[in-house]
Amino acid sequence: MESYLLALGILDSGVRLAVPLLCACLAGLYSEKAGVVDIGLEGKLLGAAFASATTALATGSALIGLLAGIAASLVLALVHGFACITQRGNQIVTGVAINVLVGGLTALLGHAWYNQGGRTPSLEGAARLNEIQLPFVDSVASVPVLGPFYAEVVSGHALPVYLAFLAVPVTWFLLYRTRWGLRIRAVGENPAAVDTAGISVTRLRFSAVLACGLLCGIGGAYMSVAQAASFLPHMTAGKGFIALAALIFAKWRPVAALWACLLFGLLDAAAIRLQGVVLPGIGEVPVQAIQALPYVLTVILLAGFVGRAIPPKASGVPYVKER
Amino acid sequence: MSAKPVSLPRWADVILLPALNVGLAFLASGLVVLAIGESPLEATALLLRGALGHAEGIGFTLYYTTNFIFTGLAVAVAFHAGLFNIGGEGQAMLGGIGAAIAALLLGSLPAIIALPAAILAAALFGAGWAAIPGWLQAKRGSHVVITTIMFNFIASALLVYLLVDVFRPTGMMEPSSRVFADGGKLPFLHEIAASLGFKLAKSPLNLSFVLALASAVAVWLLIYRSRLGYAIRTVGANPTAARYAGISPERITILAMAISGALAGMMAVNEILGVQHRLLLAFTAGYGFVGIAVALMGRGNPVGIVFAALLFGVLYQGGTELAFDKPSISRDMIVVIQGLVILFAGALEFMLKPWIAKLLTRKEPA
Numbered sequence: 001m002e003s004y005l006l007a008l009g010i011l012d013s014g015v016r017l018a019v020p021l022l023c024a025c026l027a028g029l030y031s032e033k034a035g036v037v038d039i040g041l042e043g044k045l046l047g048a049a050f051a052s053a054t055t056a057l058a059t060g061s062a063l064i065g066l067l068a069g070i071a072a073s074l075v076l077a078l079v080h081g082f083a084c085i086t087q088r089g090n091q092i093v094t095g096v097a098i099n100v101l102v103g104g105l106t107a108l109l110g111h112a113w114y115n116q117g118g119r120t121p122s123l124e125g126a127a128r129l130n131e132i133q134l135p136f137v138d139s140v141a142s143v144p145v146l147g148p149f150y151a152e153v154v155s156g157h158a159l160p161v162y163l164a165f166l167a168v169p170v171t172w173f174l175l176y177r178t179r180w181g182l183r184i185r186a187v188g189e190n191p192a193a194v195d196t197a198g199i200s201v202t203r204l205r206f207s208a209v210l211a212c213g214l215l216c217g218i219g220g221a222y223m224s225v226a227q228a229a230s231f232l233p234h235m236t237a238g239k240g241f242i243a244l245a246a247l248i249f250a251k252w253r254p255v256a257a258l259w260a261c262l263l264f265g266l267l268d269a270a271a272i273r274l275q276g277v278v279l280p281g282i283g284e285v286p287v288q289a290i291q292a293l294p295y296v297l298t299v300i301l302l303a304g305f306v307g308r309a310i311p312p313k314a315s316g317v318p319y320v321k322e323r
Numbered sequence: 324m325s326a327k328p329v330s331l332p333r334w335a336d337v338i339l340l341p342a343l344n345v346g347l348a349f350l351a352s353g354l355v356v357l358a359i360g361e362s363p364l365e366a367t368a369l370l371l372r373g374a375l376g377h378a379e380g381i382g383f384t385l386y387y388t389t390n391f392i393f394t395g396l397a398v399a400v401a402f403h404a405g406l407f408n409i410g411g412e413g414q415a416m417l418g419g420i421g422a423a424i425a426a427l428l429l430g431s432l433p434a435i436i437a438l439p440a441a442i443l444a445a446a447l448f449g450a451g452w453a454a455i456p457g458w459l460q461a462k463r464g465s466h467v468v469i470t471t472i473m474f475n476f477i478a479s480a481l482l483v484y485l486l487v488d489v490f491r492p493t494g495m496m497e498p499s500s501r502v503f504a505d506g507g508k509l510p511f512l513h514e515i516a517a518s519l520g521f522k523l524a525k526s527p528l529n530l531s532f533v534l535a536l537a538s539a540v541a542v543w544l545l546i547y548r549s550r551l552g553y554a555i556r557t558v559g560a561n562p563t564a565a566r567y568a569g570i571s572p573e574r575i576t577i578l579a580m581a582i583s584g585a586l587a588g589m590m591a592v593n594e595i596l597g598v599q600h601r602l603l604l605a606f607t608a609g610y611g612f613v614g615i616a617v618a619l620m621g622r623g624n625p626v627g628i629v630f631a632a633l634l635f636g637v638l639y640q641g642g643t644e645l646a647f648d649k650p651s652i653s654r655d656m657i658v659v660i661q662g663l664v665i666l667f668a669g670a671l672e673f674m675l676k677p678w679i680a681k682l683l684t685r686k687e688p689a
Contacts, residue, residue: 039409039468039472079666083666083670083671084670087670087671087673087674088673089669089670089671089672089673090407090669090670090672092407092409092468093407093615093619093665093669093670094666094669094670096409096612096615096665096669097662097663097665097666097669097670098662098666099662100612100616100658100661100662100665101658101659101662101663101665101666102662103655103658103662104655104656104657104658104659104660104661104662105355105655105659105662107653107655107658108355108359108652108653108655108656108658108659109358109359111651111653111655112359112360112651112652112653113359118653118655233655238476241472241473241476244469244472245473248469286484286488288480288481288483288484288487289480289484291480292476292477292480292481295473295474295476295477295480296473296477298469298473299459299465299470299473299474299477302459302463302465302466302469302470303459303463303465303470304463304464304465305463311466
């Protein structure tokens with residue numbers, strides 16, 4: 001029973017750590033399905049985390065903070081769209097620019113506004129998104145096995161957690177069961193065909209990039225307004241890139257993205273707990289090895305040594321009508 | 324309806340357009356300074372004085388410049404082959420590991436043997452770390468951008484592991500290696516000057532600055548005057564045409580990545596062999612990413628890169644002093660400028676092109 005509770009604890013923190021990954025991963029999914037590679041996920045998460053924390057501090061409302069985070073991320077998505085779609089700039093360079101710019105800007109402004117080395121004062125009370133207790137937690141708590149699971153892992157998370165998990169079926173439905181989704185997938189595979197059918201490639205790609213901004217906004221806001229209860233410079237710490245890895249790992253599919261993000265979240269949670277623990281038969285595993293695992297797995301998968309990850313055909317290529 | 328492709332006269336394309344783009348980036352940076360309630364003009368003056376106003380400042384400026392020449396050249400060589408190497412950071416870390424291993428093992432030997440070996444090790448480790456993504460792209464089709472990003476994180480985990488569990492002398496708290504013996508230390512330029520009988524201000528500027536300039540010349544010769552460089556540029560311009568010309572794009576991809584990684588790895592020569600004299604965490608400090616801005620600003624040309632690196636050297640040193648004089652403008656301001664340069668000189672490279680074309684054609688008599 002004790003080890004079951006311990007496992008539940010790891011599972012619970014794994015779910016929490018997976019949420020920003022899941023948001024950014026699904027965000028990247030929309031963008032890349034439409035043919036716009038986005039390595040600026042990290043910057044969007046960070047920008048949203050900063051905007052939501054500062055707004056929540058100023059207004060005292062976590063919900064307004066969440067909305068401000070989404071707004072900031074949408075603005076960054078528009079910058080990305082303007083550079084890559086309208087100006088046909090290099091998508092990778094644009095992503096790098098957004099990451100570097102946001103990394104500098106948030107630390108600079110945080111330092112200038114709060115004078116605490118870039119971090120914001122901690123969010124308290126209504127300025128923080130609080131954990132939601134799902135109904136019946138108390139009445140099912142006595143049910144063996146499932147009761148503690150429901151109480152520990154399923155219940156007791158902040159709003160963005162449920163939004164992120166809800167986004168998985170919604171994304172699946174939008175991409176695979178709606179006309180918009182069909183067009184998004186088409187524009188990522190063969191934009192010329194979409195154009196010939198009389199549908200605007202530009203408008204479709206912008207809609208996908210904005211969907212990406214929306215999801216990154218939720219993920220970033222969760223990190224500062226719920227998880228950490230403050231903003232710290234560079235607090236995303238590569239989560240946007242792990243999300244990118246998860247996206248490749250999931251081979252650009254929404255449900256697989258959920259499993260990939262949960263796996264990487266769990267690895268992260270386990271890395272923290274396994275510090276200095278000697279595993280039977282293996283010995284002491286260096287924490288760094290577990291931390292590097294998502295990246296190593298992604299490289300191996302991408303190289304086609306185990307399975308094959310093939311990106312949407314037109315992703316990364318700006319669309320030029322005259323070609 | 325999209326705009327017609329426009330062409331500009333060569334001088335406008337090579338000089339005017341990049342200058343305007345960088346100008347826009349600085350203009351936007353000025354607005355950021357205004358937004359936090361400081362005067363951009365005063366900040367610029369303080370920054371320039373901090374970077375160039377005194378002998379010690381100039382030494383620090385050139386020390387930063389050294390890093391940026393290496394990482395800028397690294398990005399540029401890959402650019403010429405049509406590859407985007409974002410892995411400069413990880414390659415520099417590996418370069419540091421290589422340099423440290425050589426310097427720890429051979430440091431007690433005379434510097435004339437130990438130093439070339441350590442420099443070579445830095446370049447080789449960096450080259451190896453970049454050649455794997457190159458090989459994966461050439462032979463297995465995995466995109467070099469993604470792989471180099473992943474390799475940055477793997478390198479960082481490897482560096483932490485090595486420093487915490489392998490290199491750290493017992494009983495030391497800080498994760499770092501022991502200090503190298505004298506044979507593994509590159510001389511500071513102020514030491515060389517003193518031994519020649521004249522005085523230079525004390526600064527971290529060391530012999531690797533000369534190595535960086537020599538590398539810039541070597542890269543220029545390689546890209547514009549050698550058979551390999553021609554092959555690299557051909558593959559970058561059109562891999563299919565290159566194949567018809569008897570060039571193997573696969574081979575060139577791996578080679579270009581290896582050269583790029585070697586240059587990035589040599590950044591560690593400056594930091595590890597030149598200044599720190601031991602391996603430590605986070606010595607790359609994002610300089611690998613500055614290389615992207617430097618290469619874009621210098622348009623991939625080694626001459627342009629040296630000047631762009633100097634500009635960023637001024638920004639880094641001046642920014643440090645500025646943060647001291649004006650506490651509200653932290654050193655992160657430099658990162659903001661860097662991001663804006665990548666945005667305007669890279670991503671939005673051709674934004675102004677139609678307008679300039681219109682302006683120029685209007686002036687000419689029809």
